[in-house]
Amino acid sequence: MKKYTFILLGMLALVSCRPKNNIDSLIQGKVERDELAVVGKIAGRISKIYVNEGDLVKEGDTLALLDIPEVEAKKAQAQGAVKSADAQYAMSVHGATANQLKQLNAKKTALKEQYEFAKKSLKRIEAMVVDSLVPQQQYDEVFAKYQGALAQYTAVEAEIADVKNGVRMEQQTMALGQKDRALGALQEVKTAEKERYVIAPQDMVLETITLKVGELALPGYTLFTGSLNNTTYFRFTIPESELSKYKKGEEIEVTVPYLKDKKVSCVIRNIKQIGAYANIATAYPDYNMQDALYEINVLPKQATEAAEILTKSTVTITKR
Template sequence: MGEQPAGVAGKRRLRTVIIVAVVAVAAYFGGRALGLWGADDGRLKLYGNVEIREVQLGFRVGGRIDRILVDEGDMVKPGEVLARLDTRPIDDRLAGADARYEAASASASRDVNGLRPQEIGSARAAVTAAEARLAEARRQFDRRRALVDKGFISRADVQTAEAEVQAATAALATARNQLSLAEEGVRAEDRAASAATRNVAEAERRAVQTDLSDAYLIAVEGGQVLTRAREAGAIVQPGQTVLTLALTQPVRVRAYVSGADLPKIRPGMSVTVSTDGTTQTWPAKIGFISGVAEFTPKTVQTEQLRTDLVYRVRLTVEDPTGALRQGQPVTVHVPASGKR
């Protein structure tokens, strides 16, 4: 009567085994969560966010927007035209600048080349004619001076002939000076001045050409359009934001490491990055470790609240599909081996 049936004893033993197993499993996983088991395996977790990389795009010149060729959410490539201004005012300025440059260039070329042979020939002919007039004036003066002594003409006629000789002499000197200038060409100072005028006109034309190219808003880097701040027809000032572009490649993560864990990482180390809500991981490399300590930012969420000094780490993530979003919290898994 004091002995228990075999079935009852077996059930008690089974119940005891189950209870022990449950306690063991709970102790194991609880210890892992508290860092009691496997805490010294060398693996490290860092916490951070995908960096927000945005650029505010605007025209360097003011004007009226003619067209905006992209919309919010569109992916753009480097060199793609995103928007453009009405270029008619700039085209008119360019036409005027072209005309001024052509005129200044023609003047500079004329000064360098000098007078044409026909103009020099005309100057020589003018000297010959002046010499002939002077010879005739002297002949008339000599004839009248001989006649005045005989009383055939008055002394006033002689004085008139003498004045004509002086005028012919002056005209000959002027003609000879004009021939000398024609043969010598333009002065060096005048050539330098005309060349400078041409350079000013050329610089003005280049400036207008630059304004014309700046009337097209071109993506320097690839990315995604986040905001379309202006619409076609709007008048914008230079530098006013028209589009906001998120730079999607390369994907960069900013994480933080404590001073105690700093020796476990180094630039160029291969790591993996994960985020909440998915089991997918992304390969990454540590590219930069700050040499200046700072307090843990409020945006970094870890298992335990840390107030110790940390060091900023920047990583480059391979994410060709664009699954990671800017500002998204991520976890960086540093392998125990620390292989590159």
């Protein structure tokens, strides 16, 4: 029993002779990167997903394909409206066709014959009315037919003149406006059709894919999130009492424990006050509770040195 007691005392003595754990001389922080959310602009079901979480994607890469059947129906409607408006505008510019003009001339000939006959009949009956050979009622009936024939003949002459002179400018402008409106609707549908393809807006590493094939993606819903390349920075929490030891623009060395204590040369980019407890980066902060807390943002001098460090992993700096 005495033997084990001596061994235990010896181990305690060795421990007491060791230097104080260097964790007390370190400040822990976290690795951060700028994040980007990719959202959909129109509603549709996920038809295909071309990427996986953790993939490095380039700007312009297709991430997913949406199934939007409504777009095809609206596209067909818009194309039909464009054809109709185009035909109306062409008709307003070019006027009547040759066949239409032939029909109007034939109509004019027939109405002219009716007019000439009514005119002759009116002259004959006028003399008879003077001699009291026919009643006034009969004269009035012939005069009414004459007036009707004259009106129809005058109308067809005006119609032919309009056709020959072209459609009024106001009608052409109205037809052109309808055509532009139809083209705008078609362009809108084509733009919506492009939204079927979910495209990467920047080079990034995909962190999460929120939906699966077959699920409905609503407008504004986040479909993918990713971290941007070469945006790595480190953040540390310090109390106000230690704030004077750190200056913006100073160089500082950051250690990455999980990469066998890899050293990264950095520069203090910014120092700002922390407004929420959840933003504290240090796992076990040692500070007076009355002290205000500040966050130090540290930027690597060479972005490539921090490219392989995992987001949210722990890093350290030496206390000053």
